[in-house]
Amino acid sequence: MSFFKQAFAVILIGIYTIPQRLSSAGVAIIGIAGVVVVLVGVLSIAEGFEKAMVNAGRADRAIVMRQGADSELSSGLGGPEVDVIKQAAGIQKNGAVSVASAEMFVVVDVNRRSTNTGSNVPLRGVDSTLLAVRPEVKIVEGRMLNFGTNEVVVGRAASEQFSGLRVGESLKSGQTQWPVVGVFDANGAASETEIWCDVRTLQGAFRRGNSYQSVLAKLESPASFDTFKDWLSANPQVNVDVKRESDYYREQSRTLTGLVQGIGWGVAGLMGLGAIIGAWLTMYSAVVARTREIATLRALGFGSFPVMLSILGESMVLALAGGVLGGALAYVGFNGFQTSTMNWQTFSQVAFGFAVTPHLLTQGIVYALIMGLIGGVFPAIRAARLPISKALREL
Amino acid sequence: MKFLPLTFRNLLRRPVRTVLVFLATTVAFLLFGVLMILRVAFTMGVEVAGADRLMMLNKMGFIQPIPVSYIEKIRAVPGVKLVTHASWMGGIYQDPATNVFQFAVDPETYLAMYPEFKLPPDQKAAWLADKQGFIAGRDLADRLGWKVGQKIPIKGTFNRPKGGDGVTWEFNLVGIYDGGPEADKTQFLFRWDYLDENRTLAPGNVGWVLIKVEDASRAGELSKTIDKLFENSSFETKTDTEAAMAQSFANQVGNIGAIVTGISGVVLFMVLLIAASQMSLAVRERTNEIGALKAMGFGDTQVLTLILVESTVLSVAAGAVGLGLAWLIGLGGDPTPGYMPIWMFKTQDMALGFGLAVLVGLIAGALPAINASRLPISVALRRV
Numbered sequence: 001m002s003f004f005k006q007a008f009a010v011i012l013i014g015i016y017t018i019p020q021r022l023s024s025a026g027v028a029i030i031g032i033a034g035v036v037v038v039l040v041g042v043l044s045i046a047e048g049f050e051k052a053m054v055n056a057g058r059a060d061r062a063i064v065m066r067q068g069a070d071s072e073l074s075s076g077l078g079g080p081e082v083d084v085i086k087q088a089a090g091i092q093k094n095g096a097v098s099v100a101s102a103e104m105f106v107v108v109d110v111n112r113r114s115t116n117t118g119s120n121v122p123l124r125g126v127d128s129t130l131l132a133v134r135p136e137v138k139i140v141e142g143r144m145l146n147f148g149t150n151e152v153v154v155g156r157a158a159s160e161q162f163s164g165l166r167v168g169e170s171l172k173s174g175q176t177q178w179p180v181v182g183v184f185d186a187n188g189a190a191s192e193t194e195i196w197c198d199v200r201t202l203q204g205a206f207r208r209g210n211s212y213q214s215v216l217a218k219l220e221s222p223a224s225f226d227t228f229k230d231w232l233s234a235n236p237q238v239n240v241d242v243k244r245e246s247d248y249y250r251e252q253s254r255t256l257t258g259l260v261q262g263i264g265w266g267v268a269g270l271m272g273l274g275a276i277i278g279a280w281l282t283m284y285s286a287v288v289a290r291t292r293e294i295a296t297l298r299a300l301g302f303g304s305f306p307v308m309l310s311i312l313g314e315s316m317v318l319a320l321a322g323g324v325l326g327g328a329l330a331y332v333g334f335n336g337f338q339t340s341t342m343n344w345q346t347f348s349q350v351a352f353g354f355a356v357t358p359h360l361l362t363q364g365i366v367y368a369l370i371m372g373l374i375g376g377v378f379p380a381i382r383a384a385r386l387p388i389s390k391a392l393r394e395l
Numbered sequence: 396m397k398f399l400p401l402t403f404r405n406l407l408r409r410p411v412r413t414v415l416v417f418l419a420t421t422v423a424f425l426l427f428g429v430l431m432i433l434r435v436a437f438t439m440g441v442e443v444a445g446a447d448r449l450m451m452l453n454k455m456g457f458i459q460p461i462p463v464s465y466i467e468k469i470r471a472v473p474g475v476k477l478v479t480h481a482s483w484m485g486g487i488y489q490d491p492a493t494n495v496f497q498f499a500v501d502p503e504t505y506l507a508m509y510p511e512f513k514l515p516p517d518q519k520a521a522w523l524a525d526k527q528g529f530i531a532g533r534d535l536a537d538r539l540g541w542k543v544g545q546k547i548p549i550k551g552t553f554n555r556p557k558g559g560d561g562v563t564w565e566f567n568l569v570g571i572y573d574g575g576p577e578a579d580k581t582q583f584l585f586r587w588d589y590l591d592e593n594r595t596l597a598p599g600n601v602g603w604v605l606i607k608v609e610d611a612s613r614a615g616e617l618s619k620t621i622d623k624l625f626e627n628s629s630f631e632t633k634t635d636t637e638a639a640m641a642q643s644f645a646n647q648v649g650n651i652g653a654i655v656t657g658i659s660g661v662v663l664f665m666v667l668l669i670a671a672s673q674m675s676l677a678v679r680e681r682t683n684e685i686g687a688l689k690a691m692g693f694g695d696t697q698v699l700t701l702i703l704v705e706s707t708v709l710s711v712a713a714g715a716v717g718l719g720l721a722w723l724i725g726l727g728g729d730p731t732p733g734y735m736p737i738w739m740f741k742t743q744d745m746a747l748g749f750g751l752a753v754l755v756g757l758i759a760g761a762l763p764a765i766n767a768s769r770l771p772i773s774v775a776l777r778r779v
Contacts, residue, residue: 027672034661042658066552068562070491073458074552108456109633117643118633120456174455174631206459259734263433270426271662277419278669284411285676341649347457349647 010310029322031278035271036326036364042264044354046257052352053253056189057246059222064215067239071345072105079210090228092218100217101133107348108173111163120348125199133218142167142182147198153182155192157351176205193351252345279375287383295391304384311380319372323365331356420713423666428721431744434655436735438645444638447611451604454631460600479504482602486549494733499587511578518570526589528569532580536571555595576739670759678763686775699768706760714752
């Protein structure tokens with residue numbers, strides 16, 4: 001069909017002549033690339049944080065806290081309550097023992113290596129069922145702690161980012177020394193930012209008597225959650241909230257992820273306006289520079305619609321180049337970058353890596369194409385409306 | 396100055412182009428302003444912290460308490476002007492998403508510690524008279540539609556009341572405090588004596604201690620003296636200036652400064668690129684006009700200045716609009732439900748923005764201006 005042949009031919013002419021307008025095309029490409037770098041870069045923070053949090057939770061585990069508590073930090077459970085909870089239906093049994101860990105969660109002040117300023121690091125008291133409850137956890141250096149002592153094992157991320165947490169070193173908090181005997185890995189989950197010790201020792205060190213903050217229970221299967229929950233709600237001896245662990249961590253990540261995504265899109269939205277104007281100016285200059293050429297094409301019998309398409313096409317090609325460049329820069333610059341931030345629900349640190357995912361790269365490139373399209377529209381209309389006789393006379 | 400009309404004529408030569416460059420620059424400086432607002436919001440008042448205020452925490456971490464008996468011991472240290480304390484209660488108003496954080500304080504000394512919190516004297520008197528009374532910041536009261544005289548129930552989490560249903564704490568709103576843009580107006584402040592007498596947890600503890608010193612330059616030295624007092628006790632302390640504490644808190648959130656600087660850099664580079672490329676196009680189009688000006692007797696420096704003025708006028712005008720919009724956004728207050736209590740566009744940041752606008756204009760115009768000033772008349776006039 002001649003229409004498409006015409007359009008195709010004119011788009012090719014436009015693209016072949018880009019090198020003649022390289023500096024102006026560069027403005028559009030770099031502008032759009034800049035927006036995509038910022039968008040993908042900021043969103044990769046939210047993505048990485050969410051991944052660390054969501055990795056921490058499993059559907060076949062349930063966390064039990066005092067009714068009304070929104071995080072472990074604001075929860076409290078007495079020893080007798082914990083004994084009742086451990087008997088609940090739906091918990092996996094290992095012989096006669098319930099696979100459920102009664103835990104205490106406190107936050108201690110440890111210096112961060114990079115800035116040498118204090119950071120709130122979670123110190124979790126666990127009982128001897130911890131590895132049965134968390135089969136994904138592996139000791140990768142040193143050994144497991146001995147219960148009944150002050151020994152601690154430290155998450156991989158905590159060991160790397162905070163001072164004095166390598167195997168052989170010792171953490172001093174208050175009057176207590178906590179020798180580090182091992183480092184554990186938990187598939188990059190948020191728990192890798194924690195320090196674990198014997199819950200009994202921790203109760204003593206923090207003068208908490210026989211009290212805990214949560215019970216983490218391994219369920220017979222994800223489907224046993226309702227059985228477990230119903231059993232606890234029906235029992236008048238306990239007054240607790242039960243959450244699937246995966247839901248608990250997803251809720252905890254929501255505030256920060258939402259905030260970062262909001263900022264990312266807000267900033268990228270405004271920057272996008274600038275980049276659209278950049279693309280617009282580039283295409284506007286292209287139309288001005290090619291006035292005579294376009295008029296000649298029109299005089300030869302090319303329709304105004306193919307001419308319009310060619311300007312739009314050129315703008316989209318530049319945008320695509322910008323999007324790909326921006327995505328590549330964001331990937332090389334940010335993917336896997338290790339950092340940590342504050343989990344606002346527990347005021348403690350969570351380490352994570354920036355995650356530039358294929359999903360984010362697609363978003364970046366689609367956004368680039370939208371910017372190219374909008375930036376090209378007005379110059380394209382201008383080119384299509386060019387009065388032939390007047391344009392041919394122009395120099 | 397008499398050539399200013401010429402500058403405007405030149406700018407209006409291709410109005411579409413000028414308007415687009417103007418808009419791009421406006422957006423860039425608006426974004427710069429918003430990023431600066433976010434930086435101040437995220438660093439949680441590092442820059443608004445009082446230089447003469449110290450903050451003391453339990454050395455083990457912020458969740459461990461400090462005995463209230465420490466207050467008198469600190470008050471006796473020479474160089475200490477004022478001591479007060481605060482404790483986080485951790486209760487929930489309606490739903491955790493309402494973000495109401497309640498702090499138990501000692502009314503007299505706390506208000507003396509933060510003179511930037513303005514509370515009408517009659518409301519202060521009402522607070523001193525009512526043990527269950529609390530005061531709320533203007534932003535918090537406005538956000539939740541609270542009026543003085545209202546009863547506000549707070550559900551306890553780890554802090555439970557002895558009486559009643561064992562969960563709910565009842566408070567009366569007796570006052571609303573106000574303050575300038577640098578004051579955190581989102582606080583819920585109630586009386587520590589009410590908390591301490593009625594809670595199930597051990598009495599006699601506070602969350603953190605605030606100390607005002609007589610001489611800000613001796614703050615560091617005084618921090619060490621105070622921490623020494625409690626060394627080797629079962630409640631060791633960690634004292635530092637409010638600014639250092641805020642900085643350490645901000646470090647825990649992340650390297651906000653680096654992120655903001657990075658994005659601002661990308662944005663300004665983008666706008667510089669756009670402005671410079673358009674300026675050089677504009678000058679190239681006018682080559683023969685420049686030749687004519689020179690033939691009429693304009694010197695090289697005058698031509699150079701003319702073009703630099705043109706690009707700078709455009710960039711500063713657009714920068715002013717962008718920074719003005721950012722200033723309006725700064726006046727609007729925290730757009731989130733209470734996550735960013737300090738939401739302001741600081742004057743220094745605005746001045747920095749204007750400086751950058753001038754810089755962008757000069758750099759964007761530099762290359763075309765130099766080329767134009769060096770252009771020999773004969774060559775320029777021959778070019779059509």
